[in-house]
Amino acid sequence: MESLLCDEVWLMSPTGDDHMHSNNVINNDVGNSSLFNSIKVECQQAFGILLDKEMSYMPKEGYVKRIKENCFIENARFKAIHWLIKSQRRWNLSFGTVFGAASYLDRFISLNKCQGWRYWMFELLSIACLSVASKFHETSPPQLLKLQMDGIEHLFESTMIQRMELTLLEALGWKLNSTTPYSYVELLQWSINSLKLSVLQDFTSRVNELLLGILLDAKFLEFRPSVIAQSAVNCISEYMSPLIDDSCFNHFTRLIPQDQKDDLSKCQKMMNKQFLIEEFQEFVTCGGYYYGPSSPVTVLTMEQHDLCDFQLHQYCSLFNIPQGDISFISNVNKRKRNKQEDTDV
Numbered sequence: 262m263e264s265l266l267c268d269e270v271w272l273m274s275p276t277g278d279d280h281m282h283s284n285n286v287i288n289n290d291v292g293n294s295s296l297f298n299s300i301k302v303e304c305q306q307a308f309g310i311l312l313d314k315e316m317s318y319m320p321k322e323g324y325v326k327r328i329k330e331n332c333f334i335e336n337a338r339f340k341a342i343h344w345l346i347k348s349q350r351r352w353n354l355s356f357g358t359v360f361g362a363a364s365y366l367d368r369f370i371s372l373n374k375c376q377g378w379r380y381w382m383f384e385l386l387s388i389a390c391l392s393v394a395s396k397f398h399e400t401s402p403p404q405l406l407k408l409q410m411d412g413i414e415h416l417f418e419s420t421m422i423q424r425m426e427l428t429l430l431e432a433l434g435w436k437l438n439s440t441t442p443y444s445y446v447e448l449l450q451w452s453i454n455s456l457k458l459s460v461l462q463d464f465t466s467r468v469n470e471l472l473l474g475i476l477l478d479a480k481f482l483e484f485r486p487s488v489i490a491q492s493a494v495n496c497i498s499e500y501m502s503p504l505i506d507d508s509c510f511n512h513f514t515r516l517i518p519q520d521q522k523d524d525l526s527k528c529q530k531m532m533n534k535q536f537l538i539e540e541f542q543e544f545v546t547c548g549g550y551y552y553g554p555s556s557p558v559t560v561l562t563m564e565q566h567d568l569c570d571f572q573l574h575q576y577c578s579l580f581n582i583p584q585g586d587i588s589f590i591s592n593v594n595k596r597k598r599n600k601q602e603d604t605d606v
Contacts, residue, residue, distance in 0.1 A: 304448045308516050311448070315440040315486050318364060320371035327371075328479045334375055335479060337383040341366055342476050344387055344412045351411060352403050354395060356443050356469050362387075362394035363476050364439035369432050381415045388417065389425040397437050442472050445490035460501075467497045475532070484528045488521055492529040 328335045342363055349359040366387065388408055395402035405419045430437075450465045471493045475481050481489055491514060517525060 304451055305516065308445065308448055311440050311444055312487055312516065312518070318368070318436070318439040318441075319485065320367045320482060324367065324371040325479055325483045328482075333378075334370065337378075337380055338366070338370065338479060339477060340380070341383050341387040344384075345391055346473055346476070347412055348391055348408065352407075354403075355398050356473075357441075357447075358391070358394045358398040359473070360441040360443040360476070361398060361437070361439050362390040364441050365390040365393060365429060365433060365437075367482060368439075369429055372432050384413055384415055385417055385422065385425050386429070388413070388422055389429050392422060393426055393429060393437065440486055442475070442486045442490035442493065443469065445487055446472070446494070449490075449494060464497060464501060467501070468493050471497060471532070481528070481531070484524055485521060487517060488524050488528050491517060491525055492532055495529050496532050 328338060345359050345362050345366075348354065349356070369386065369390070388405070391408060392402070392405060405422050409416055446465065446468055450461060453461060472489070475489060475493065484492075
């Protein structure tokens with residue numbers, strides 16, 4: 262227990278409300294320019310710390326290629342990320358939670374061959390990732406049972422999820438303070454003093470929604486989080502010009518390592534080509550998505566359902582989980598149980 266998180270650098274980033282309040286105060290008090298300059302310097306130092314450690318929180322090398330060569334993993338990952346995003350909206354979780362959970366998911370999958378896995382195994386992993394991330398980022402994380410209320414085809418007992426959480430933590434080396442693209446956006450919005458509060462809120466909201474959409478597309482995982490974040494910022498700033506001056510972001514752009522500048526250009530072009538900014542408004546309002554791998558599998562067939570007992574035994578053997586301590590309930594039984602409960606009420 263002594264080594265838990267001991268090698269991670271903790272960055273004290275301001276909360277959204279504190280940031281907006283401080284930004285508003287600074288914008289209305291010219292005499293506080295020295296205070297803002299001090300904050301700006303601290304943000305640049307924090308940016309450097311994130312750059313130094315971001316590689317240690319990325320999936321293993323070759324992960325993107327492996328996903329593209331395995332349609333099953335690609336589809337399962339897409340469905341899992343989409344569920345994380347829906348859950349973030351349903352439970353009003355912080356962006357840090359959903360980006361952290363996605364990071365845990367990709368890192369864990371990259372460390373495992375996933376041979377013999379089924380979709381319900383990815384569901385269990387997704388729940389464990391979101392549960393751990395919410396405990397790390399939220400003051401009042403949702404209960405395990407409530408997390409499974411929407412978009413999950415199977416219902417898992419708390420004991421099973423908790424054992425999966427432990428398996429996840431051990432696989433990740435208990436390193437949970439992931440550096441994600443959102444980590445950089447938090448610093449960026451804190452360091453900007455030249456935008457009106459309403460414009461800043463609109464800008465950061467659009468950047469965050471763009472980054473959520475990027476999470477769904479595995480090919481962006483080949484880029485470092487700093488490159489993804491800066492590319493999203495550049496895309497939105499171009500879209501919102503002339504309301505936003507590009508010079509607002511120069512103090513971070515020049516901190517990107519020179520050897521990443523080509524990737525920055527490539528990533529931004531991919532964003533502009535793959536995603537239309539206007540469509541992200543529909544993504545926000547409708548809670549849907551418009552991009553996905555071909556023919557995603559979303560439900561278990563009857564044959565797969567009949568094999569659940571065998572798969573459960575296989576899963577328990579894979580992660581050394583005692584089968585007697587867990588319960589596996591299909592979504593069909595889950596709906597029957599919910600219907601019966603409604604009738605009883």
